[in-house]
Amino acid sequence: MLDVLTDLRGDLLGLDAYDEDFARRFGALRGADAWKLERLQDFHEPENPSWMRYRSGEVHESLRMLEEDRTGLVEMFSGLEREGTRVLRVRVVEWPLTPYLHWELHSLHVRAQCGEHIRVVGPEAVAHLEGRGVVPEVLTLGDEVTYRIRYDERGVLAGSVRHTDPGVTARCREEIAALYRGAEPLESYFPREVAPAGMPRA
Numbered sequence: 005m006l007d008v009l010t011d012l013r014g015d016l017l018g019l020d021a022y023d024e025d026f027a028r029r030f031g032a033l034r035g036a037d038a039w040k041l042e043r044l045q046d047f048h049e050p051e052n053p054s055w056m057r058y059r060s061g062e063v064h065e066s067l068r069m070l071e072e073d074r075t076g077l078v079e080m081f082s083g084l085e086r087e088g089t090r091v092l093r094v095r096v097v098e099w100p101l102t103p104y105l106h107w108e109l110h111s112l113h114v115r116a117q118c119g120e121h122i123r124v125v126g127p128e129a130v131a132h133l134e135g136r137g138v139v140p141e142v143l144t145l146g147d148e149v150t151y152r153i154r155y156d157e158r159g160v161l162a163g164s165v166r167h168t169d170p171g172v173t174a175r176c177r178e179e180i181a182a183l184y185r186g187a188e189p190l191e192s193y194f195p196r197e198v199a200p201a202g203m204p205r206a
Contacts (some may be wrong), residue, residue, distance in 0.1 A: 005172060005175035005176050005179055006041070006130075006133050006139045006140075006142060006176060006179050006180070007133040007134070007135065007136060007139060008136075009139075009140055009142065009150075009152050009167075009172075009176065010137070010140055010152065012167060012172065014152065014165040014166050014167040014168075015165065015166040015167075015168070016163070016165055017151075017163045017164050017165070017166055018162075018163045019161060019162055019163045021163065022151070022153075022163045022164040022166075025166065026143075026145075026151065026164075029145050029148065029149055030145060033084075033089050033145055033146055034087050034088060034089060035087065035088035035089065036088070036089060036145070036146030036147065037089060037090045037091070037092055037146070037177075038089070038090070038091045038092070038143065038144065038145050038146075039092050039093075039094075039142075039143070039144045039176075039177050039180045039181065039184075040091075040092070040093040040094070040141075040142070040143045040144075040180075041093075041094050041096075041139070041141065041142045041143075041180045041183065042093065042094070042095045042096060042141055043096045043130065043138055043139050043140070043141060044138070044141060044155070044159070045096075045098050045101075045102045045104070045105050046102045046104050046105070046159050047104050047108075047155065047159040047160070047161075048104070048158050048159040048160050049160070049161075050160065053069060054066045054067075054069040054070050054107070054111070055104075055107055057069065058103070058107040059103070063203050066107065067110055070110060070111050070114050071114065073114060074114060074117075074118055077114065077115055077118035077119065077120075078118045078119060080118075080119075081118055081119025081120055082119060084119075085119065090121055091119075091120045091121065092120075092121040092122075092180075092181075092184060093112070093120060093121065093122045093123070094123055094124075094125060094180055094183045094184050094187055095108075095109075095112060095122060095123070095124050095125075095190070096124075096125055096126070096127055096129070096130055097109070097124050097125070097126060097193075098126070098127050100204060101198075101201065101204050102204060103203065103204045104159075106198070106201065106203060106204050109190075109194060109198045110198070112190055113190060113191075113194045113198070116189075116190045116191055116194075117191070121184075122189070122190040123184050123187030123188060123189050123190060124187055124188050124189075124190055124193045125183055125186065125187045125188075129183055129186060129187070130183065133179075140152045140153070141153040141155075142176055142180065143164075144173050144176050144177045144180070146173075147170055147173060147174065148168065148170070148173065149166060149167065149168055149173060150166070150167040150172055150173045150176050150177075151164040151165070151166055151167075152164060152165040152167070
C-alpha cells in the first residue's frame with residue numbers, strides 16, 4: 005500500500021485544514037496508536053526556532069533549546085499512554101547525514117527519551133517499496149485515517165492528502181509496523197552513530 009498511496013485519490017487538505025483535522029482527530033484518539041513513517045532526508049521548518057538556530061550555525065544553542073521541551077513532552081506522552089495510546093515512528097536514515105537529519109535525530113532522541121517509540125532503518129529496508137519512486141511521508145491515526153503528508157519544493161510542510169478508507173489505513177499501518185519490527189531503537193542507534201558525528205556541511 006505504501007508504494008501506491010501516492011496514486012490513490014483522497015481529500016486534499018491545505019496546511020491550515022490539515023493542522024485542524026489532525027489536531028481534532030489526534031486529540032480524540034483513545035486506546036489506539038499513531039504510526040508515522042519518515043523517508044525524506046531534507047526538510048525545512050522555518051517555524052521551529054531550534055532548527056533555525058541550527059541552520060544559522062548556532063548548534064549548541066539549538067540543541068539546548070531541544071532540551072527545554074522535555075517536561076512538556078514527558079507530560080504529553082505519559083498522558084497518552086495512560087489513555088492507551090502510543091506514538092510510534094519509523095525514521096529512514098541515509099548516510100552521510102544531511103544537516104536537517106542530523107538536527108532532527110537530536111530532536112527525535114529527546115522525544116524517544118520522553119516516551120515516543122522511535123526506531124531507525126536504512127534505505128534498504130524500504131527499497132522493495134520504491135520501484136515506482138520514493139515512498140511518501142505517512143501518518144496513521146488508529147483505524148480511521150491516513151495522511152500522506154505533503155511538502156513544497158523547499159521541504160516546508162504544505163498539507164496532506166487524507167484517506168479515510170479503513171482498508172487503506174489498516175494496510176499502511178501494517179506495513180509501517182513491519183518496518184518497525186525490523187528496525188533498531190533510536191535509544192541504541194543514536195549514541196553509537198549520531199552522537200559521535202560532527203555537524204554535516206551544508
